[in-house]
Amino acid sequence: MEVFRLSKAQYASDLTGTGAKLAGGRWNKAGVAVLYTSSSRALATLEVLVHIPAFYVPSDYVLSSIWIPDDSIQALNIKLLPADWRNLTPPQNLQTQTDDWLKSKTYLALKVPSAIVQGEYNYLINPLQSDFAKVKLLHQEPYRFDPRLI
Numbered sequence: 001m002e003v004f005r006l007s008k009a010q011y012a013s014d015l016t017g018t019g020a021k022l023a024g025g026r027w028n029k030a031g032v033a034v035l036y037t038s039s040s041r042a043l044a045t046l047e048v049l050v051h052i053p054a055f056y057v058p059s060d061y062v063l064s065s066i067w068i069p070d071d072s073i074q075a076l077n078i079k080l081l082p083a084d085w086r087n088l089t090p091p092q093n094l095q096t097q098t099d100d101w102l103k104s105k106t107y108l109a110l111k112v113p114s115a116i117v118q119g120e121y122n123y124l125i126n127p128l129q130s131d132f133a134k135v136k137l138l139h140q141e142p143y144r145f146d147p148r149l150i
Contacts, residue, residue: 001066001067001068001069001071001073001123002028002066002067002091002138003037003039003065003066003067003068003109003123003125004037004038004039004040004063004064004065004066004119005035005036005037005038005044005063005064006017006042006045006047006048006061006062006063006064006143007019007062007064008046008060008061008062009060009061009062009142010060011051012064012112012140013137013140014034014064014117015066015090015125015127015135015137016033016035016127017033017034017035017125017127018033020033020034020035020036021033021034022031025093026090026094026095026115027095027098027110027112027124028095028098028099028102028124028127028133029095029099032095032098032099033127033128034092034098034102034103034124034125034126034127035124035127036085036122036124037066037123037124037125038054038114038120038121038122038123038147039120039121039122039123041063043114043117043120043121043122044063044116044147045149046114046116047114047116047122048061048088048145049145049149049150050116053135054070054150055150056150057063057145057150058145060144061143062140062141062143063140063142063143064137064138064139064140065137065138065139065140066125066135066136066137066138067138068108068109068125068134068135068137069108069134071130071132072107072108072109072131073107073108073110073111073123074106074107074109074110074111075111076090076097076110076112077109077112078102078113080097081094081113083099084138085115086115087130090115098124100111101124101126102126102128105126105128105129105130106126107126107128107129108126108131108132108134108135109124109125109126110123110124110126111123112124128138
């Protein structure tokens with residue numbers, strides 16, 4: 001499966017999940033490495049823009065396309081998510097679920113719903129899983145955010 005990641009150019013080739021480890025996120029606690037990717041270029045764009053201050057057009061970004069084996073993806077059971085999982089401040093339960101998944105090292109990727117686009121999905125990649133060597137960086141290109149989106 002091909003997934004997409006938008007990142008600052010200086011971090012574009014770093015697939016170790018260090019950014020998420022430093023900052024934490026909806027699905028991971030700070031200190032826990034995970035690589036966030038999206039199912040489409042459009043979703044990757046929105047997942048970046050939702051964190052950008054109004055009227056700021058990000059620059060120096062790179063779009064990476066990444067391949068992960070289809071049989072290495074586990075889908076999170078959406079029915080098990082708490083009602084408030086989309087809140088601006090997500091419940092800790094999400095991070096706990098991801099921690100448990102990461103520690104199990106059973107699957108390379110976890111399919112999780114996007115909090116900003118209903119019906120779309122992001123893919124969390126575990127850089128410490130034994131099959132991580134199967135992850136392939138397919139292509140990278142400079143990315144321009146259309147100022148009309150801002």
